[in-house]
Amino acid sequence: MDSESHTDVIFIGGRSGVGKSSVAAEASLMLAEDDIRHALIEGDNLDQAYPQPWREGVDLAEQNLAAMWRNYRIAGYSRLIFTNTVSVLQMPSLTDALGTDVRSFGVLLTASDDTAAGRLAKREIGTALAEHVERSRAAAARLDTDSTVYRVSTDGRSVRDIAQEVLEAAGWR
Template identity: 30%
Template sequence: MRTLFINGTVGVGKTTTAAAVSRILSAQGRPHAVIDTDSLRDRYPTPVHDPFDLELELRNLAAVSANYRQAGCELLIVAGVIEDPNAVERYCAATGVPSDGTGEFFFVRLIATPQTINARICARHMGDEVERDWYLERAPRLASILEQRGLGRAFDADKRKEAVAQAIMEVTRL
């Protein structure tokens, strides 16, 4: 199965961009599925040794990917965060893409100005100041980590989501 992994910091628009790519593929009649990795690890409490619940996320991603493959999906669009380059191979395995170069795992990263990201976080977490403040503090640190590690070809997410999705489709030749 081919996989498009949309990487980026919190609030950058990964899920919204994944939905925009999905609309393009749907208009073309192409079998696909969208997975937001947040939903694959949304539980409380998380393990102390794995605060972002990566292990559960990967196990669930493998199970869901297999189900989508069996249901006839040819492409997975995954919205999530990979901040460790060594984890990319694990995501390939979880989505059923060989990591030996014979598979097709397209890895892109969304970037946006701090103002855009902060506005999105504030809108999403209105009324929950504790959670909002955590995301506002996490976003620039995570963006810096992703930039330093060069995790994914960068696309400007300050643009309209349809334009970002179209640019991703063109560059990856999906």
């Protein structure tokens, strides 16, 4: 078991197409290169169901995060990278789900409308591209209201450079 009793977490949020998953995966790789024990959880998968649990007042994402993190802690992990579009707006409830003595750091990745739309066009192969682009635009406006998190622009930057900045800002590197 890891000797640290506290949990350190980096919450990475941002609109669709901003690079959350890519940056988190790169940060995880960089930490592994430095032999730093950590976990990575993609929050979008914690409550994917229909009808959406959160629409029915069920905080399934938080409950699943708590259960998963409890297992990671038992296995000796004390550092977590967590991604989800709105994670930076949900930091209080997500932090509570991780237990006591949690040190959290919120990062909002940003990108221009054109950059996000271009990235979404490369990954969306179905018929809903226009819907995804519009949802991304709306999420960016909603996320822009949080002034308490560290902001990182992803326009024109390498994933490794962004991940390095995130890890340094959080004090993990």
